[in-house]
Amino acid sequence: MEDEQVASETVRRSKRSRAQTRANAERAQPQPQSTRGAISENEEEEEEREESSDDFEESRSRAKRIRAIDGASPSARKPNQRFIEIIKGSGKQIAQVVKHWAERYENDPNTATVELFTMLFEACGAKYHVREDFLDNSDVDDVVVALVNLAKKGEVEDFQSSKKEFKIFKENLVAFCDSLVVECQNGPLFDQVLFEKCMDYIIALSCTPPRVYRQVASLMGLQLVTSFINVAKMLGAQRETTQRQLNAEKKKRTDGPRVESLNKRLSMTHERITVIEEMMRKLFTGLFVHRYRDIDPDIRMSCIQSLGVWILSYPSLFLQDLYLKYLGWTLNDKSAVVRKTSVLALQNLYEVDDNVPSLGLFTERFYKRMLELADDIDISVAVCAIGLVKQLLRHQLVPDEELGSLYDLLIDDPPEIRRAIGALVYDHLIAQKFNSSPSTGDDDDDSEVHLSRMLQILREFSTDQILSTYVIDDVWEYMGAMKDWKCIISMLLDENPSSELSDVDATSLIRLICSSIKKAVGERIVPATDNRKQYYTKAQREVFENNRRDITIAMLKNYPLLLRKFMADKAKMPFLVEIIVHMNLELYSLKRQEQSFKSVLNLIKEAFFRHGEKDALRSCVKAFNFCATESRGELQDFAQNQLQEVEDELVIKLRSAMKEIVDGDDEYSLLVNLKRLYEFQLSRQTAIGSFYDEFSQILQRFRNMDDEVIGFLLLNMYLHIAWSLHKIINSEKVSEASLSSLLLKRNTLCEQLEYFLISRPEFQEESKCGNQLACRVCIILAELWCLFRKATFASTKLESLGFFPSEPILQKFWRICEQQLHISDETEEEDVNKEYVEETNRDAVMIAAAKLVATETVPKEYLGSEIISHFVMHGTGVSEIVKHLINVLKKKDDGISIILLDALKRAYQRHLLVLSTSNDESLSSKSFQDCKDLATRLSGLFVGVSRNKHRSDILNIVTAGIDYAFLDAPKQLSFLDGTVLHFVSKLPTTDILDVLKDVEKRTENVNTDEDPSGWRPYYAFVDTLHDKYAKNEGLQDEKEGTTVRRRGRPRKKQNLQGKKLFDENSSSEEEDSISESDQFAEGEEDKQEEEEEDAPLIRSFKSSAKLRSLRVSREEKRGQAKTGDSGRAAEDLAASRTSGASS
16 A cells, blocks of 8 residues: 555656746756656556556545645744744644645745754744845855854853653654655655755754754654655665566567656666665764764653664565664663663664564674663663563573573562562463473463473472562462462462472472462562552452452362471461451351361361461461451450460460479470460460469579570560550559559569669670670660650559569660670571561661650660661661661750760770770771761761751851860861761851851860871861862762662663674774763762652561672672773773764
């Protein structure tokens, strides 16, 4: 049809062509390519008759549309309305205006040409007019120089003041260029006058310094090539049609008027294609090869986006390595949007199977870079790159051994990356869609095969539940077999003897079904990065309920079988027991499966008393509570009775275990039952009042018990007190007896805790159990103090419950807490797989201490400053907790400057202690660097508006810090340079000058020459103020670390070196490096980057050592691979900018 449309269009515009020929003759510039009068009227009529009836109908409908446009609005364009006004407007009249302009061009080419060039200059924002009588003699370079001079004088209109208006302007300008080519395709396009001159101006303007000129010229030039391609495709289709007609005619007769006419037509079409391809090459070499590495990322992006369209739509010219290499080079661009555009362009190319053979050498050269982009710093680029890798795998262009680094991204932080890698893993390894011979079979067989392949992947993570969960979460969305509950249950019950599972695979499959069930009912199995609550639509909730129903139906009869089979396996039972909380219990009654429900509860009860591990106990308690509240009628009564029976039996076992301790037997039975009681008390009040005194007596009599037993005795006593207090607070009437009993129990627990806090020998770092008990004691104490803080009960009937720790106890408490902070990372790594480790690590201790300050349970002036002084010393977890505490204190805006200064003093005092007790210079330099780092982080809290709001606080810190430094001069003068200087930079210049005068005044009558080295920090401080601030040079936003906080992925070093495809084709600067290395700038930004004040407190800390080590090793490996070429990339900086690439 395209051939016939072109042929029809040629006939309709024959008169215009002859008029254009006469106009060219009058200008004494005839061009043989544009001459169309050689075809006679008879030949045209004969050719038209020979076209198909479809062509006639298309021509008639096209003619009707043209007439409709001509007559639609005779006054659509005002007589004096210029092109630029139409382009800046709505753009609806562009097609009609260009059509009328083409008709004027046939009658008066010079006037029409001047009008077009004026529009071009005005689109750039310049008021410049070319005189009609000097049109032929005007030099392009002279005109462009004049336009640049206008820009230098500031006489250029800015179209970018409004993003929305500029977007409309660009869209209309593109539409104008396209309409211009369409209207001129049967005449002026091939006269080699009008468009040659236009292209000369566009190319020249695209290489000028003013950015707006380059933007507009690049936009028009790139669109011209796109429009030329559309014309070339229509001409190519017409040429093929003519060639077929000629071949058919030659079979009838070898010569004759018909053959001669077709030959002429074929020759003319071929010449036109040649001419238009030369015009494309001219714009490519004159504009694209310079602007694809412009300093403006938007221009670079437009170039690469257009190139992708050109290659895809006109592969006969552009699908070759000469053009493809630019897409490969821009994969290294420093701008994420350019890299993403290049990746998307390549993705579109690889989607077309016919393009792949021509992409062979390009793929071999650049596929490794495509794989690297899957771990790009920008999430959107990485996701697109993973899609590109899927295309490479589909065509089997990447060896499997190159994909190892990609699979590491299954546990990456951003969920978008993990989802994209999950889709790749499913397609490539599980469904094996990219294999030449895909597997066939029914759905059940496919599900079993897919699950077997998934289990093979999970074997790599069998020892780490967290990593396994991440992998399951990534693939779940794409793998339907994970929702095939019957197939999974059948595999677990070994109903198919030919596919019996190993123990490792059975554990992985149970983890898989538990995680899949959670996902199916709308629960997260991987913590969210933003900690936001999930909200679902009504349709989503209906889907979840349907899934819950399907899960329950699949489990009705099989659930007891699974529990019974894996009852003795402590690794599998917690996951199996937890499944019941995601089921619809009403279906047990509706399906008349009450006996199955009772069997499940009996089996869970058996598991509770059979296992003593945390996960198994917690799952059983959770299942009991769910069944007792969510079931209905007879089933609910049975569940509640079962829960009471479990509680009664637990009391009996506890009493027996305590008797064994008194009789001198083993402590294991008591420890296990204490764990069971602890898990029960976490969710519900348990009647252990009679046990409380016995627990206290055991602690009093057996001081040498295992630390873990002591810890759980203290925990259960605390929880009993917490539940008792909760009951009193919610009671309408409170008896004196209940208050006295509670006070007695609280005092008893405090005495026990203070004994371990004070009388217990110091906990040694090497003793991991000792550290665990110390953490328990500190955390329970902090929670108890918060529970009974005076402010809670002040001026109430329960005022007697208010409690405040003594100063010696508080100081001893902090010393023990501080001791836990200094436990080595290696010790924590060794403890990572221990039970309840998340409750007894240094992060938990720091949270407990910070809670005391945040709730004003203890004086914040002492404990708050002590905690803040450890801001930068103990890793990310502690740092996040301290940052959150500071934000809480800042919002209260009560003495924050005093607390921060005291924190700085305490850190500095630790440094002085190291100086006085150690001769190791490395230790002293490290302690002083800790002071500097603390000052940097604390001063970084005051940026932007916060700096003005807290100006008085900053000034207080500076003045009080100077007083402290001179309190024992010159011994403490290093406090000026190490800490005070960081806060001075946050003050306005007037305050800084006052500070400078004050400091200099303090030394007027002091002989500093007696101890030059001691006074050196003072002079360094003063010189810094003179050099940077007294001259108004210091107050710059860059020094405040005002870079935008990145969400999602951490900043990574990049290798941004340009690449060459063919050495033998290297002929100009276009083969140079295309982007500069910004590693140094990124490093500086990293040092100064300040985090958001209101970032949420981390609520959970990773407990997988393998996860951390895997990520660290991957980062180190990535850094080693990417730092090798950074120097050369920096050297190519000059080559990456061409003429005019300046803002």
